[in-house]
Amino acid sequence: xxxxxxxxQTAASPFIRACRRESVPHTPVWFMRQAGxxxxxxxxxxxxxxxxxxxxxxxxxxxxxxxxxxxxxxDAAIYFSDIVVPLKAIGMDVDIKPGLGPVIAEPIRTxxxxxxxxxxxxxxxxxxTEAIGLLLGELGATPLIGFAGAPFTLAxxxxxxxxxxxxxxxxxxxxxxxELWRDLxxxxxxxxxxxxxxxxxxxxxxxQLFDSWVGALAPAxxxxxxxxxxxxxxxxxxxxxxxxxxxxxxxxxxLGLMGEAGADVVGVDWRVPLDEAARRVGPGKALQxxxxxxxxxxxxxxxxxxxxxVLEAARASGTGHIFNLGHGVLPSTDPDAITRLVEYVHTSTxx
Amino acid sequence: xxxxxxxxQTAASPFIRACRRESVPHTPVWFMRQAGxxxxxxxxxxxxxxxxxxxxxxxxxxxxxxxxxxxxxxDAAIYFSDIVVPLKAIGMDVDIKPGLGPVIAEPIRTxxxxxxxxxxxxxxxxxxTEAIGLLLGELGATPLIGFAGAPFTLAxxxxxxxxxxxxxxxxxxxxxxxELWRDLxxxxxxxxxxxxxxxxxxxxxxxQLFDSWVGALAPAxxxxxxxxxxxxxxxxxxxxxxxxxxxxxxxxxxLGLMGEAGADVVGVDWRVPLDEAARRVGPGKALQxxxxxxxxxxxxxxxxxxxxxVLEAARASGTGHIFNLGHGVLPSTDPDAITRLVEYVHTSTxx
Numbered sequence: 088x089x090x091x092x093x094x095x096q097t098a099a100s101p102f103i104r105a106c107r108r109e110s111v112p113h114t115p116v117w118f119m120r121q122a123g124x125x126x127x128x129x130x131x132x133x134x135x136x137x138x139x140x141x142x143x144x145x146x147x148x149x150x151x152x153x154x155x156x157x158x159x160x161x162d163a164a165i166y167f168s169d170i171v172v173p174l175k176a177i178g179m180d181v182d183i184k185p186g187l188g189p190v191i192a193e194p195i196r197t198x199x200x201x202x203x204x205x206x207x208x209x210x211x212x213x214x215x216t217e218a219i220g221l222l223l224g225e226l227g228a229t230p231l232i233g234f235a236g237a238p239f240t241l242a243x244x245x246x247x248x249x250x251x252x253x254x255x256x257x258x259x260x261x262x263x264x265x266e267l268w269r270d271l272x273x274x275x276x277x278x279x280x281x282x283x284x285x286x287x288x289x290x291x292x293x294x295q296l297f298d299s300w301v302g303a304l305a306p307a308x309x310x311x312x313x314x315x316x317x318x319x320x321x322x323x324x325x326x327x328x329x330x331x332x333x334x335x336x337x338x339x340x341x342l343g344l345m346g347e348a349g350a351d352v353v354g355v356d357w358r359v360p361l362d363e364a365a366r367r368v369g370p371g372k373a374l375q376x377x378x379x380x381x382x383x384x385x386x387x388x389x390x391x392x393x394x395x396x397v398l399e400a401a402r403a404s405g406t407g408h409i410f411n412l413g414h415g416v417l418p419s420t421d422p423d424a425i426t427r428l429v430e431y432v433h434t435s436t437x438x
Numbered sequence: 439x440x441x442x443x444x445x446x447q448t449a450a451s452p453f454i455r456a457c458r459r460e461s462v463p464h465t466p467v468w469f470m471r472q473a474g475x476x477x478x479x480x481x482x483x484x485x486x487x488x489x490x491x492x493x494x495x496x497x498x499x500x501x502x503x504x505x506x507x508x509x510x511x512x513d514a515a516i517y518f519s520d521i522v523v524p525l526k527a528i529g530m531d532v533d534i535k536p537g538l539g540p541v542i543a544e545p546i547r548t549x550x551x552x553x554x555x556x557x558x559x560x561x562x563x564x565x566x567t568e569a570i571g572l573l574l575g576e577l578g579a580t581p582l583i584g585f586a587g588a589p590f591t592l593a594x595x596x597x598x599x600x601x602x603x604x605x606x607x608x609x610x611x612x613x614x615x616x617e618l619w620r621d622l623x624x625x626x627x628x629x630x631x632x633x634x635x636x637x638x639x640x641x642x643x644x645x646q647l648f649d650s651w652v653g654a655l656a657p658a659x660x661x662x663x664x665x666x667x668x669x670x671x672x673x674x675x676x677x678x679x680x681x682x683x684x685x686x687x688x689x690x691x692x693l694g695l696m697g698e699a700g701a702d703v704v705g706v707d708w709r710v711p712l713d714e715a716a717r718r719v720g721p722g723k724a725l726q727x728x729x730x731x732x733x734x735x736x737x738x739x740x741x742x743x744x745x746x747x748v749l750e751a752a753r754a755s756g757t758g759h760i761f762n763l764g765h766g767v768l769p770s771t772d773p774d775a776i777t778r779l780v781e782y783v784h785t786s787t788x789x
Contacts, residue, residue, distance in 0.1 A: 253768055259735035262744065302688075305709050305730070307747070337653075339690050340709050358656050358691050379656065384610035393613065396658070417604055 093223060093290040094329065097230040102163040103292060106330035106352050108373050108407035114398065114436040115162035116429050117232070119295075119334075119354075120415030121155035122167045126422055128154050138183045139175055142168050145217035152222055156229060159426045160433075162409075163230045163293070166219065166286060170236035170297065171244060173282040176211040177204065179245075187249065194248035196256070198267055204245075204274050207281040215282075219289035230293055232332070233286030237298035238275040238316040240335075245271075254303050261312050268312060276316040280323040287327045295332040295354070296320060298345070302337025302356075309341050314348050321349030332375055336414050342367040357413030361397065365404035373407030380412045383424045390424065391431050398436060444574060444641040445680065448581040453514040454643060457681035457703050459724050459758035465749065465787040466513035467780050468583070470685075471766030472506035473518045477773055479505050489534050490526055493519050496568035503573055507580060510777045511784075513760075514581045514644070517570065517637060521587035521648065522595060524633040527562040528555065530596075538600065545599035547607070549618055555596075555625050558632040566633075570640035581644055583683070584637030588649035589626040589667040591686075596622075605654050612663050619663060627667040631674040638678050646683040646705070647671060649696070653688025653707075660692050665699050672700030683726055687765050693718040708764030712748065716755035724758030731763045734775045741775065742782050749787060 097103050101115040123129050129151055133141050141147050151167040171181045171189045180192035195201065209216070222231055236244075244250070246257040261268045283294050301313060321331050333345045334354025346353045346368040353372055355364040357379035364374055382393045394410075401408035410432045416425065448454050452466035474480050480502055484492050492498050502518040522532045522540045531543035546552065560567070573582055587595075595601070597608040612619045634645050652664060672682050684696045685705025697704045697719040704723055706715040708730035715725055733744045745761075752759035761783045767776065 253732050255732040255735045255768060255770075258730065258732040262733060262736040262740040302709075305711065307711070337688055337709075358653075358688075360656065360658070379609065381604050381606040381609040382613060384606045385613035389613040417606060419606075 094292055096228055097292040100162065100228055100230050100292075102230050102409060103330065105407045105409050106293060106332070106373050110438075112438055113433045114401070114408055114410050116410040116432045117161045117163040117165060118155070118159075118412055118416050118425065119165070121159065121161060121425070122151050122165060124418040125416045125420045125425070126154055126158065128158075138169060139172070139181075142172050143214045145214050145221060148214070148218040149221040149225075152218070152231075153225055155425075156226070158422065159429045161429055163232050164222065164226055165232045165295070166215075166222075166234055166291065168215070168234060170240065170299070173207050173212065173235065173278050174241065174245070176282075177207050177278065179203065181244075189244050190249045191245055194256075195242075195245040195271065196260070198270070201267075201270060201274060204271075204278070207278045209281070209285050212282065212285050215285055216289040219286065219291065223290045231291045233283055233291030233294040235279045235282045235286075235294070235296060235320075237296050237301065237333075237335070238272045238279060238320065239301045239304075239313045240297065240299045241275045241279065242268075242272050243300050245275075251300075254300060261308070265312065272313065272316040273319070276319045280320050283320070283324050287324060287329055291329065293330040293332065294324065295334060296350075298333070298335035298338075301335040301341065304341070306340050306344060309344055314344055317345075318348040325349065330373075332409075334375065339367075343369060346372050352407070352409065354411065355413065361400040361408070362403040363400075365406055370406075373409065374401065374404060375409040375411050377411065377413040378428075380414050380417050380420070383412075383417070383420045383428070387424070387427060390428060394428060394431055395435070398432070445643055447579055448643040451513065451579055451581050451643075453581050453760060454681065456758045456760050457644060457683070457724050461789075463789055464784045465752070465759055465761050467761040467783045468512045468514040468516060469506070469510075469763055469767050469776065470516070472510065472512060472776070473502050473516060475769040476767045476771045476776070477505055477509065479509070489520060490523070490532075493523050494565045496565050496572060499565070499569040500572040500576075503569070503582075504576055506776075507577070509773065510780045512780055514583050515573065515577055516583045516646070517566075517573075517585055517642065519566070519585060521591065521650070524558050524563065524586065524629050525592065525596070527633075528558050528629065530554065532595075540595050541600045542596055545607075546593075546596040546622060547611070549621075552618075552621060552625060555622075555629065558629045560632070560636050563633065563636050566636055567640040570637065570642065574641045582642050584634055584642030584645040586630045586633045586637075586645070586647060586671075588647045588652065588684075588686070589623045589630060589671065590652045590655075590664045591648065591650045592626045592630065593619075593623050594651050596626075602651075605651060609654075612659070616663065623664065623667040624670070627670040631671050634671070634675050638675060638680055642680065644681040644683065645675065646685060647701075649684070649686035649689075652686040652692065655692070657691050657695060660695055665695055668696075669699040676700065681724075685726065690718075694720060697723050703758070703760065705762065706764065712751040712759070713754040714751075716757055721757075724760065725752065725755060726760040726762050728762070728764040729779075731765050731768050731771070734763075734768070734771045734779070738775070738778060741779060745779060745782055746786070749783070
């Protein structure tokens with residue numbers, strides 16, 4: 088396994104050390120969605136290439152992954168991919184429409200539909216292994232974060248047929264036919280597990296399990312209908328020893344359960360201060376977050392004041408901290424504002 | 439003031455008694471968005487009439503307000519209006535586009551723009567007084583709830599120019615030019631206050647201040663940049679003695695502050711169980727909510743099981759409870775499912 092030697096190389100990085108709640112020379116920083124839509128060099132290399140195709144071209148995916156590392160000097164790269172890539176890889180008819188997001192041609196709504204969700208084999212995503220191979224040389228001691236969508240979020244796309252504001256069909260299945268729901272989400276847990284294993288074995292030093300939409304659920308429903316599947320994923324990759332980050336938006340009520348599901352690091356959106364998040368998550372886990380992405384539209388002085396508040400709450404939390412936004416970089420963010428923010432976090436936390 | 443005699447007539451209703459935390463013969467029920475898009479009779483009477491025009495025709499607004507009361511036997515009517523009606527009434531160029539929501543032709547972004555926000559005079563909304571006059575006879579002892587958008591939500595529409603997912607321009611103003619922000623939101627507080635006063639003086643027995651988008655803010659920002667303006671509205675109408683309901687979506691972190699702002703009843707979305715909400719809100723306030731609107735897409739048995747969970751948490755909260763959804767009725771909800779839910783709540787809580 089190529090993974091092992093890579094992990095030794097990145098183990099001393101501030102990012103990996105912070106994930107493990109070890110001392111760091113400065114607070115490490117990366118940004119969700121740092122690779123992609125906010126960067127002019129991204130739009131340039133992707134010109135005329137549909138997004139899902141760009142994910143499956145190893146050289147292009149590697150280049151897009153590297154762009155923010157070169158430009159912003161962030162402490163980790165996040166593998167450029169999309170939440171629906173593993174679904175496409177097992178043969179689902181899925182496309183990403185600009186302004187709309189993923190569109191599933193034939194949604195999954197009945198027990199018969201489940202048969203269309205076959206297991207993911209490493210060969211289905213050989214482009215991932217290849218892209219990560221290209222990346223490792225250039226990244227050196229900078230860790231690469233692998234990523235996958237969590238079972239609930241994948242299920243919502245599949246059941247609704249695309250992005251949904253209210254997830255009403257998904258919830259109707261969850262409440263109305265809990266057995267079908269459980270079989271669906273367990274199958275997605277297996278696909279997600281296989282996809283993350285490929286990334287780790289290719290050399291990713293950490294992974295993030297993104298449950299983008301799970302903040303739409305009340306805690307009791309999360310515990311009953313979702314947490315077992317997410318725990319199954321996190322448990323299945325536990326043996327690799329790479330830090331597992333678990334994140335969703337609007338999950339203030341779920342932070343404790345998302346940690347319990349088996350995360351080493353819990354990502355927090357900007358609505359819950361990190362010291363309060365630490366109380367909800369409990370001991371033994373690091374935190375990632377949580378500057379409001381909209382703050383980057385304010386003047387520098389205001390950005391630094393808000394970043395200082397995040398760092399102060401992180402210090403008060405008394406656990407490991409990876410600085411990030413509370414959600415992805417917004418498309419019209421000024422890239423220079425991001426670069427300045429990385430510098431600010433690095434210099435103001437130097438030990 | 440016509441208001442006074444109306445208030446005597448509705449004071450014994452289960453809805454008003456629950457708002458005041460007095461004993462009730464059964465748990466009262468109403469639904470946000472009960473009037474409007476989910477009802478075929480609504481689409482029929484509005485055929486060919488743009489929504490903002492329907493709000494300004496007294497007979498039509500009264501008819502739409504009454505439709506769910508007749509069909510579902512809910513315990514209160516909510517005055518049919520739209521959040522942007524007072525902005526339109528003071529001369530802003532605002533339209534509601536199907537599928538898009540409000541669109542503001544010239545957004546408010548500079549100090550000079552503030553001059554376009556003049557005070558609201560009762561004559562600007564004489565159609566409201568007239569519509570409520572028509573309603574009172576038919577409603578009898580059933581209370582009418584007046585409503586208005588809260589200053590933050592109005593500000594977001596005005597600054598962004600319409601519905602926004604991330605409110606980045608609004609937050610950039612809030613963080614980058616807090617004085618301009620304060621002047622904007624204070625002006626909106628005065629407009630909202632005038633609009634609610636008209637409704638109460640015409641005969642509304644309660645009001646709901648809707649802060650639809652405020653869940654996008656962290657508690658410290660809410661306290662510093664928004665709460666004073668909302669408190670100004672709630673305080674200014676306190677003398678009427680009508681219950682003041684305060685609601686926003688995704689406001690789990692803000693429930694205590696939204697109560698503190700001067701609410702008699704705090705509305706809760708479905709993410710926080712009502713007994714936990716009661717702990718956050720503190721004593722002396724009733725609660726409204728909080729069934730997930732998506733639950734209504736599940737079979738009846740599942741709807742009743744989830745409604746029973748809400749009623750159980752409400753009992754455990756030990757305070758007054760008005761049953762509602764945790765957000766508005768979704769457009770494609772089956773009206774019969776709503777009627778059955780009202781019956782279920784009434785019969786299962788009969789004392």
